[in-house]
Amino acid sequence: MMNSNTTRPSFPRRPRREDTAIHFGADYNPDQWPETTWAEDIALMQRAGITVVTLPVFSWAHIQPDEDRWDFGWLDRIMDLLAQAGIDVDMATSTASPPAWLTAKHPEVLPTTRTGETLWPGGRQQWRPTSPVFRRYALELTRRMAERYGNHPALVAWHVNNELGCHNAYDYSDDAAAAFRAWLRERYATLEALNDAWGTAFWSQIYHRWEEILPPRLAASEPNPTQLLDFRRFSSDALRNYLRAESEVLRAITPEIPITTNFMVMGDTAAMDYPSWADDVDFVSNDHYLDSRPGGIDELAFSASLTSAIAAGRPWWLMEHSTSAVNWRPVNPPKLPGELARDSLTHLGHGADAICFFQWRASRAGAEKYHAALLPHAGADSRLFRDVVALGRTLTDLSEIAGSQSVRARAAVVIDYESWWSLTQEFLPHTRLDYRGQALDWYRALVSAGLRVDVVTPHNDLAAYDVIVAPLLHVVPTELAERLRTAVVGGSHLVTTYFSGTVDEHDHVILGGYPGALRDLLGIRVEEFSPLLDGDVAVLSNGATGRMWSEEVTVTDPSVQVLRCYEQARGAAAGAPAVTRRAVGEGSATYVSTRLEDEDLAGVVTELLAAAGIEPDLPEPLRGEVIAAVRRGDGVDYWTLTNRGNRDLGSSADVADMLGGTPLGGADKLGVTDAVVVRVPRG
Structure with a gap:
């Protein structure tokens, strides 16, 4: 050796x-x-x-x-x-x-x-x-x-x-306990600030010495959220x-x-x-x-x-x-x-x-x-x-x-890791909300409408997007709420859902009614959540069905437009708003109070895009059939079109011609398991 x-x-x-x-x-x-x-x-x-x-x-x-x-x-x-x-x-x-x-x-x-x-x-x-x-x-x-x-x-x-x-x-x-305490000292500086942030007055959890704090090890009940x-x-x-x-x-x-x-x-x-x-x-x-x-x-x-x-x-x-x-x-x-x-x-x-x-x-x-x-x-x-x-x-x-760099789309779906973390805890109104799955549902609906779609985080420039979909955006600090308001006033069209805006960065409920930090922007108020039991559905006015959640939504701003009402739901009276949209500045803010899927979600997306004046990015034969991504070179854009697996879409040359470009690489045809790259000159 x-x-x-x-x-x-x-x-x-x-x-x-x-x-x-x-x-x-x-x-x-x-x-x-x-x-x-x-x-x-x-x-x-x-x-x-x-x-x-x-x-x-x-x-x-x-x-x-x-x-x-x-x-x-x-x-x-x-x-x-x-x-x-x-x-x-x-x-x-x-x-x-x-x-x-x-x-x-x-x-x-x-x-x-x-x-x-x-x-x-x-x-x-x-x-x-x-x-x-x-x-x-x-x-x-x-x-x-x-x-x-x-x-x-x-x-x-x-x-x-x-x-x-x-x-x-x-x-x-x-080792983790010692490092956790050091991390907490840096974050909160004092035990008083930590006790306030953690709400330790509940269940007599108040800490008087840093050494008393432990990682959330197995306890008799769910630890402090x-x-x-x-x-x-x-x-x-x-x-x-x-x-x-x-x-x-x-x-x-x-x-x-x-x-x-x-x-x-x-x-x-x-x-x-x-x-x-x-x-x-x-x-x-x-x-x-x-x-x-x-x-x-x-x-x-x-x-x-x-x-x-x-x-x-x-x-x-x-x-x-x-x-x-x-x-x-x-x-x-x-x-x-x-x-x-x-x-x-x-x-x-x-x-x-x-x-x-x-x-x-x-x-x-x-x-x-x-x-x-x-x-x-x-x-x-x-x-x-x-x-x-x-x-x-x-x-x-x-x-x-x-x-070459990626070209920003006009529509974005927001993934927020802190909201994701909060929604995996116990002691929630519903513990099977499937945060990422719901974000993926909205992504699919936007793609099916013929749009290119970015998936972003709150760290990105949200105001750069015409459409911002933020499902289950549960944790909303004041700074994020203000950024969303500014984006909407400036022309972005925000869509969010139930259980959004509910808590601040300390996981404290924002008082005064749900959806908390987003309540005024949306022009609505909810007094009580009504998650649905397994097998229950909420029936909407257009025949759509919602799962997992319903709410008695009250409109608080006369400019709010009610797009869907409940006909039958465990937690909402017949005729109560289910989907609302409020015009704000140059943009709008939409609230969806139940989980919609497939055609029901697609219907809402189509209506919202039409109201916002947003046209598809793709020619009609490709809409909903492909996922499109674009990278930008010198005087040229590179479009990658990925077949979503529904049907063959013809030769790569024919597909490229729909975009005004020529095939650069990939399959000779855009079959159900294929992708092609198209070079499109920029005028």
Whole structure:
């Protein structure tokens, strides 16, 4: 084993490829295979057009076999081979999962659950984000990696840890308790302010010493709701603080190498407030895995758009997705022919300048051995690998898109992580509100109306949008309420729903009637919530049905227009308003007091867009059939059109002609599992 602390010699750097091309790559785990396979790997990578690999994500135990032993030899060799082959490296710091010797020597780094159980080694991410012991070892590894490979010609980016918080977002250990108290001191300064914010007069929870405060461990009943919200804020910040710690080491040694870490903007992943992390990386990267159920492509585009918003419209990297089946759902079907390219191009259309996968070679052992890869168990003589090679050619053809920025849509759906967190607590009027699912419903309805749609956060410029849909915007601080009012007065058309505007940043109910912070803007008032029991529906005046919720809405401003009334509902009298719209300044504010779906939601969206004078972005044959995303180049726009899977839409040439452009890449036809990229000159 190598025990030397000497660094690698300096190499001349070559131009960063991502400035001029779309990167194409995958996680690569050469240490999991005999070195005799490496030459074959690199030859097949070159055949496929691979330009970048991420390594060595989970190799700490190989690099540091014991506390006093280091072995970089194998990593030196593969780095040199990749450099000679012209393949770049996004180098992970290998800190994602500590080696067995570390956790055996220091079991105090292991996370603790809410119920006091230890999360033992045997999986991955078995470390506390706030552990000073873990951090000492991890930062030493990070330092050695930076010193050794900082000047290597293959290195194009640093990849901090991996999927921070995927399995260890919430730790309730003594380390976490101490860090939580420090975080609270910084946030509130005094116990008096904390007691007021947490409402600790309730249930005799008043704190007289900081040492009395604990994380929300298992209690006799649901813990204090503001404590829960603050713990989620703290937990996201603890992971962010860890990201900053590794980044500081890397920047001190290699200031010219950009830093990223792979976010997980997908599905129900909500523990990390990624918009607040964006400034801590030099470029945003994201992992996303297709939901194989019907409508999964809509969720993919929704997540890709949200990633673009977090990146402020700048290019980002798709760090992981799957060529075919994953291994972690109850049933894992393979992707259909065409879906590999369709998914990749949809991410590219929403701003991704790198299309990468987990992983290069399918594992033969371990927990992810049935997860698809670019090189499957069947080898290079397989349909999947041929599709990978074809995708590499397509991305080369699309190289002119690299570096172009996303073009803002006119309509936006708002995702607010703090509202999402608040709506996962117990002791709510309804505990199955499905925050992200309802946001996705509105996204689909707007797409079905023929619009391009951005998914944004409150951090983005909301006033830049003609239509702002903010369902279940539960937590509304004064500053956000004022920004929304200003946007509406200036010409934006806001749509929000029940249980919005209800609480402030401390999770305190805004008194005077619901929807609290948005009550005056909407021109309505609600005295009492009336969530619906399972199986109950609310019947509206046009025959539409609402689920989950109903309310007795009172109109408080004579300018409010009632668009739908209740005919029959558990919590509203016949004739009571169900959907209202108020003209305000140059815009309007709409309130929807029940959960509408499918055609019923589409009907409201169509009516609201007509009232606002907003026409579809797409020609009639494509409306509702495709998801459209646009990136802007020099004198040209690049439209990516993704078929939503309803029907074949004809040749790519015919589709491009509808937009006044020409096909640039993608499928020859826009079939049900296809996407095409169209170059449209800008007049």
